[in-house]
Amino acid sequence: MLNRLLKPSNSITKRLFTMMSEKVAVDQPKVAATLVGNVNKKESKKNKLQVSLKTPKGTKDWADTDMVIREAIFSTLSNLFKKHGGVTIDTPVFELKEILAGKYGEDSKLIYDLKDQGGEICSLRYDLTVPFARYVAMNNIQNIKRYHIAKVYRRDQPAMTKGRMREFYQCDFDVAGSYEIMVPDAEILSILVEGLTSLGINDFKIKLNHRKILDGIFQIAGVKDEDVRKISSAVDKLDKSPWEVVKKEITEEKGQSEETANKIGEYVKLNGSLKEVHDILSKDEAILANEKAMSGLSEIATLITYAEAFQIEDFISFDLSLARGLDYYTGLIYEAVTAASAPPTDASELKKKAKTDDDASAYVGVGSIAAGGRYDNLVNMFAEASGKKSTQIPCIGVSFGVERIFSLIKQRAVAAAAIKPTATQVFVMAFGGGKDWTGYLPERMKVAKQLWEAGIETEYVYKSKANPRKQFDAAEKSGCPLAVILGKEEYLENKLRVKRLGQEFAEDDGELVDADKIVEVVQQKLSEINQDGVNDVIRLLKGL
Template sequence: MSAAEQSASKLKNESAIPAKTGSKKESKLQLQLKVPKGTKDWADKDMVIREGIFHSLSKLFKRHGGVTIDTPVFELREILAGKYGEDSKLIYDLKDQGGELCSLRYDLTVPFARFVAMNNIQNIKRYHIAKVYRRDQPAMTKGRMREFYQCDFDIAGSYDKMVPDAEILALLTEGLTGLGIKDFKIKINHRKILDGIFKVCGVKDEDVRKISSAVDKLDKSPWDIVRKEIVEEKGQSDETADKIGEFVKLNGSLTEVLETLKLKSELTSNELASQGLEDMEILLTYLQAFEVDNYVSFDLSLARGLDYYTGLIYEAVTAQSAPPKDAEALKQKKKSDDEDASAYVGVGSIAAGGRYDNLVNMFATATGKKSVSIPCVGVSFGVERIFSLIKARESKLSKEIKPFATQVFIMAFGGGPDWKGYLPERMKIAKKLWDNEIESEYVYKAKANPRKQFEASEKSGAKVAVILGKEEYQEGKLRVKRLGPEFANDDGELIEIDHVVEKVQEKLAEANEAGFDDITRLLRNL
């Protein structure tokens, strides 16, 4: 270290001290350098994995004939009103700064239905990958955020019964397996069967929705607790509760549970339930044609919270997304720290959806248009949760991916009193490569020493170096060589400057044959 450097370093350290003291004293007045609660910055390798997930899902959606749309991140407040039941309190509102009252979207389904109604669309298969907003208690480690991405695919239009529903379940399976997730099952149920069951068990029409949301808790609470809620809080008789208990404990393969239910004559004689059972029978045939029936479990305790579902409902869960057996104990132990405790609960469903046949019509009629019938069915993939699973499962991933696309690093070597560093010359080569769509970088210094240039090239992940030697370049030549430890002793090839693009392309083709480049393939092969 030179004297000047030492002095500079000392100065830096000194200036650090008062700043630190200051930061304690004025902490309340100072700006907080953070992102809002429940949000995060995405960067580096995490960003690459997430983009890989988006890429894989959008290819999936396109493969099934989907077109994409993009709606505004905020909607008129009244568009969202009355669509989410109890969860409406989680909606973010924009401040009234004059003009219209708006809120951030809570999901992509309601804006989609608004779009379909507004444009009088009769049928569409649309996908939409975008952020949604919920003022929920965040639990970052299990992937529950206030700002998060949803990847939705929905089919709107009048078609033969259960045909789009079956395709959505096939697509859901294809989507998850395509991301290397294999140990999942799809719980399915039917709102009409569920409503039929409640009726048959003696629940009054006006109580159906609230009993339904009590039953929905069965994935987190044992029957005893749910039963207590049904009797004590929701005012049902013991007999009704026990009858409900008999039904909602049922689950198994679609074939088995269908057989069981068809034997219950009180259920089959209920109009709603009978329609639902017929739907499930048709669905079975199609799921068998798609060979996805083995992923499906008919689970009568699945109820789904949202108001707008009218038919088939489903949720994909993995072994990791279910809460572990000792979740309660861990929660108790950790209860001083909300966020950490929730890390021990599963990530919840990783994809979910259902049929909602009246939502588009709600918009049409609420705005004075005539009544329309635009039945819809769709699925939403929870990217943050899928990301958490992939990330937790495979640390190998992190080693093999890099956030840079850089393929080529351009360097110049020389010396002596007349050595200027060949910066404009490196720029010229970079321009040639960029113009041929080759990802290229060089060090942003007029004169850079060889070690610094090699370090930078290593950091960038470049596979090929273009080297401008002082004398060689004056003779119209440069060197193209492979990078990486196995090429440390390889001097590369000395070529005419004019041939740089072809030679680089050739070396890159060699390098990429061996290498890992397709993040989608990587995710899939986990």
């Protein structure tokens, strides 16, 4: 499906390689040596090589100020995970292909494979959950609360402006281990709420459902067991398509009767607070008679108590249309959505008018900004498939979609322009003049070195003789608050000048201090300056 969309534009590449190989033939027997020629020769412009200066489709570079926001998101979330007793692990970016096989249902076609270059066949990880389950099974871990912040890969149709990428970050927190019903589940939901609110996102809903209840409903509606997953994945499209479209898929494409579809339709339209929907289902005779659904419903009753303890009920919308595409879920499933998650109301119109696929995909909404669920059989599947003793290690987790959250925060942030990408606090300058003056470059280096050793972020201009204007400009560009100035005469008397930077201090000449005292003076001034300063990034994250 995707492959169609991507035309190989490799005529250029071919040309490039042809040229290189021509050169090889002429002068040199080995490839390596020729390539050097291209790198090191200034004359390489004679070779009209055409290389596309871009990142691969669906990927992007993160520039400096974007990274400041991204790192603030990461540190907010990892502090949250640590607060809940989490440890972190890391797994390789690719796994043996067989590890990923059969875990993602219809989405398996989106997995990136590595080329077979001899040796093992590998694929880039599609999420962090399957590698986590592999890790737990491989190391015979009985219980762990782990978080993992890392990139995952999906060969999906990208919609860059909405934060839907082929390479993107996930921030996952998962609890593995056998515990009482709904206890870790409730804490995971609390983490979801705490995570989003701590990032300044307050207008979200957690759509929540239970796979057992959903399976019960399908049973009640007359769906055969072997058809459950495909009907489930049709229902999963209800966030993007109206019921009529989904119904058509269920009946026409997936061969269910009109009656079955209508029965499903009745249930999946239900949503409301945990209590409301719980109460409706508790009075439904078909549900009461269905063992699976009742088992799910009793878990929901327990969840209600714990959700109250954590004061998170108001964020939760019990929504029977939520199905989640992935195969491995076995219990509670949930997705956090915001207003921006939904497609615009005139989406289909806009989509028709769109000139390119990329334009069109902009009208689908950013989707969920965090999601997860319970997957009680995945670890055991690995244990058994590898010939280990069967061990049931139930798991539940939540995954925050950083790219989508980042898009929301960046949209919010006109203030982003105020974020300075460097951490620089001090600029070391030298003022003097005259033909004979050296410009004090090694001397500036010595002062910078002293400040670095004290842990102070320090820069200076990479020039022997720099005029004052250029040094002030560079300092201003870095956004740092303090200058240490080596005056031509003053420095000879072992004195340095410390001066506040910024428009409001333009008339201030600063303070002349003993060179020996420079570190403590600077430290003192910086602590005064930064005392009451609310960090720009924190302000941005909190939506202040």
